[in-house]
Amino acid sequence: MSLSRLLTLCFALLWISPSWALSLQLSQAQITAGSRLTLQLELSSSSEQPPNWQLPAAWQTHFTLIEQQHQGVISPRGEWIHRWEVLLEHRQAASIERQLRLPPIQIQGQRSSEVQLRILPAHPSRAAAQQRARAAQTEPVMIEQQVETRLAYPQQTLIYELIIRYQGQPQRPRLSQLDLHNATGRDWGQGREQSIRQQGSLWEEARWLALIHLEDQPAQIGERYFSTHLYWPGASTERLVEVEAEPIHIQLRPYPSQWPAEQPWLVAKQVVLSARWIDPPAELAPGQAVELEILLQAEGQIAARLPEFDPQDLAALPAQVQRISSERRNAQLRRGRTPALLGELRQRFLITPERRLELPELAVYWWDSEQHQLQVALSQPEPLQLNHARAQTTTELEQASGAALLEEWQQLASAEIERLSHLQSNSQFWLVGWFALLLGAALSWRYFWPATRPLPELNATAERSQPPQP
Numbered sequence: 001m002s003l004s005r006l007l008t009l010c011f012a013l014l015w016i017s018p019s020w021a022l023s024l025q026l027s028q029a030q031i032t033a034g035s036r037l038t039l040q041l042e043l044s045s046s047s048e049q050p051p052n053w054q055l056p057a058a059w060q061t062h063f064t065l066i067e068q069q070h071q072g073v074i075s076p077r078g079e080w081i082h083r084w085e086v087l088l089e090h091r092q093a094a095s096i097e098r099q100l101r102l103p104p105i106q107i108q109g110q111r112s113s114e115v116q117l118r119i120l121p122a123h124p125s126r127a128a129a130q131q132r133a134r135a136a137q138t139e140p141v142m143i144e145q146q147v148e149t150r151l152a153y154p155q156q157t158l159i160y161e162l163i164i165r166y167q168g169q170p171q172r173p174r175l176s177q178l179d180l181h182n183a184t185g186r187d188w189g190q191g192r193e194q195s196i197r198q199q200g201s202l203w204e205e206a207r208w209l210a211l212i213h214l215e216d217q218p219a220q221i222g223e224r225y226f227s228t229h230l231y232w233p234g235a236s237t238e239r240l241v242e243v244e245a246e247p248i249h250i251q252l253r254p255y256p257s258q259w260p261a262e263q264p265w266l267v268a269k270q271v272v273l274s275a276r277w278i279d280p281p282a283e284l285a286p287g288q289a290v291e292l293e294i295l296l297q298a299e300g301q302i303a304a305r306l307p308e309f310d311p312q313d314l315a316a317l318p319a320q321v322q323r324i325s326s327e328r329r330n331a332q333l334r335r336g337r338t339p340a341l342l343g344e345l346r347q348r349f350l351i352t353p354e355r356r357l358e359l360p361e362l363a364v365y366w367w368d369s370e371q372h373q374l375q376v377a378l379s380q381p382e383p384l385q386l387n388h389a390r391a392q393t394t395t396e397l398e399q400a401s402g403a404a405l406l407e408e409w410q411q412l413a414s415a416e417i418e419r420l421s422h423l424q425s426n427s428q429f430w431l432v433g434w435f436a437l438l439l440g441a442a443l444s445w446r447y448f449w450p451a452t453r454p455l456p457e458l459n460a461t462a463e464r465s466q467p468p469q470p
Contacts, residue, residue, distance in 0.1 A: 022110040028218065030118035032249050034093025036066065036151050037117075039086040040254070043107050044079045048072065051082070053107040062100060063088040069372060071257065083257065087151065090119070097121050122246075140167040143226045145245040148338070152214055153253050153267045153369055157302050159341060160185065160210040162224065162245070165196070165203045170228040171238060178210060179222030183250070185212045189332060189339075211302065211330075211341065214250065221248040256367060258374050263365040264307045269300035269340075271366040273377035275359065277384065278348070284384050289352045291324070292381070296345040296364060303328035303343035307364065311349065314360075319353040358383035 027038035045051065050070050055063070066087040073081050102115040142165040147158045160178075178185055191208040212221070224245040229238040259265065278291040296306050306328070311321040325348045333340040351357065361380040368375050 022105065022107055022112045024105060024112035024115065026115065026117065027251065027254065030120055031090060031251075032120050033095035033122045034090050035122075035249055036251050037063070037088045037090065038151075038251065038253060039084075039088060041084040041086065041105065041107070041112070043082045043110060044075070045082060045108065046079065048074075048080050051108045053105070055086075056103055056105060058103050059088075059105075062091055062102075064091055085254075092119075093122060095119050095121065139241055139243060140230060141165070141170075141226065141228065141241045141243050143224065143243045143245045145221065145224055145248060147212060147221070147248060147250065149250075150248065151251050151253065153367065154214060154216045154255060155265060155305065156214050156267050156369060157300060157305070157341060158212040158214065158250070159188070159338060160212045160221070161338060162208045162210070163205065164226060165198070165205045166228070166230070167201065167203055168230040171231055173226065173228040176223075176225040178224070180212065181220040181222070182217040183212050183214050183219035183221075185210050188330075188341075209339070212250075213302065214252065216252070218252050219250040221250070223247050256372075256374070259367065260365060266298070266305065266307060266364070266366040267301065267369050268298040268343075268366055269368070269370055270298070271364060271375065271377045272297045273362060273364050273379040275362055275379045275381045277381055280384055284353065284357065286354070287352065289350050290357070290384065292349045292351055292359070294347045294349070294362065294379075296347075296377075298343045298366070299333065300341055300369060301343050302341070303330050303345055306343055306345040308345065309347055309349075309362065313362075314349065314351070319351050319357060322350045324348040324350050353384070 023040075023042040025040040027040075031037050043051070050072055055065055066089050068084055068086045071083045071085075073083075075081050098119050100115075100117045100119060102117065104111040104114055106112075142163075144163045145160065146163075147160050149158065152158060164175075188209045188211045191206055193204065193206045196203050196205050212219070225242065226245075227240065227242040229240050231238050255265070273294075273296050275292065275294045278293055280290055281288065284290060294309055298306055308326060311323055314321045325346075327344075327346045329344050331342045331344065333342050359381055361378055364377045366375050366377065367373075
């Protein structure tokens with residue numbers, strides 16, 4: 001190879017720098033037919049304005065664009081980095097197993113790599129699934145399982161609901177357990193039953209709720225099976241009926257790039273933070289303790305995943321801080337047909353201030369799972385004023401009281417000595433004089449000495465502990 005051709009090749013490699021190429025990443029290499037797929041695009045540009053782009057026609061044949069989010073940041077080299085997070089949904093829910101080869105995506109003249117994606121059938125056998133669906137329409141028992149969303153964030157908590165409808169009188173019912181992969185779950189509340197009318201017929205309906213705690217990988221809820229012997233009034237025999245609920249696949253969004261790395265990850269629908277003093281006194285004297293309550297509430301997240309405040313978070317205060325209690329609980333909020341989850345963390349601290357007590361602004365970072373953006377919950381209680389004049393007034397009163405008693409004793413002693421001077425001829429003069437002197441000394445020590453003792457000094461310490469890790 002000649003030197004000129006080598007220089008030309010090096011120049012071309014420098015011109016087509018990887019930082020200016022269009023990067024494309026898929027959330028997973030294979031999906032189930034009819035499910036959703038997250039696509040991440042990244043492009044470096046010299047312009048702050050995000051470029052316009054469209055999904056190629058070959059992609060639109062297989063996928064529907066649900067939503068897209070854009071974020072633009074500037075790199076240390078002064079280039080603008082544009083990132084897109086694109087949510088797609090597969091169009092052919094009844095597709096057989098196949099391998100898709102999708103063309104590159106092009107933005108501002110930059111092309112991504114070609115994409116290969118494997119499509120798995122939603123049901124192992126389409127014929128068997130169709131046969132079960134036709135049979136379910138004629139059976140007097142139906143079963144269905146559902147979650148509030150099939151595209152969630154890592155460590156998000158979802159509400160799961162199992163519904164069984166039946167006619168007649170079921171005998172010896174049997175239900176399979178909740179089968180979870182890459183997730184954990186537990187029952188939530190009591191089941192409820194009601195009568196409904198569907199397609200002109202009267203049905204009995206039973207519903208059960210559960211909480212599904214996702215991890216950092218896509219999750220799956222396996223099939224559920226229900227069988228029972230139905231007895232019809234007037235019939236001579238029972239009938240065995242078996243039904244099956246289809247599995248549920250839950251895809252995960254990636255962790256947001258906007259999330260601050262030093263904060264513990266918290267995803268919820270709504271977060272409220274409040275801090276207040278418990279029965280604060282009108283005047284706070286030195287050494288007097290006051291109680292602080294911090295309440296953190298998160299809708300759509302369990303209490304076990306709410307971050308705690310440590311005494312170290314309040315260590316900047318000129319005061320002694322001690323945690324009294326920490327309580328967690330999960331509650332149900334009635335909003336429509338399906339209740340909402342509310343996780344609560346209630347903490348109490350005992351604070352003994354040295355001077356004016358003013359708490360720093362408390363903050364909890366959280367990710368809005370519905371608006372898909374970073375949020376901050378803030379709270380700051382009113383400052384409390386320390387009354388030093390109260391302690392000074394008490395000391396001055398004690399000193400004044402001791403001085404008055406001393407002056408009164410001196411007057412009494414002088415009067416007694418003057419009276420006893422007329423009794424010099426009496427042999428008891430010296431005995432009475434010594435008794436008066438001893439009495440005066442006792443009174444002086446009893447009333448004057450406590451008023452002159454110094455008040456004990458306050459030694460401010462703060463309990464320190466490590467903050468919760470994300």
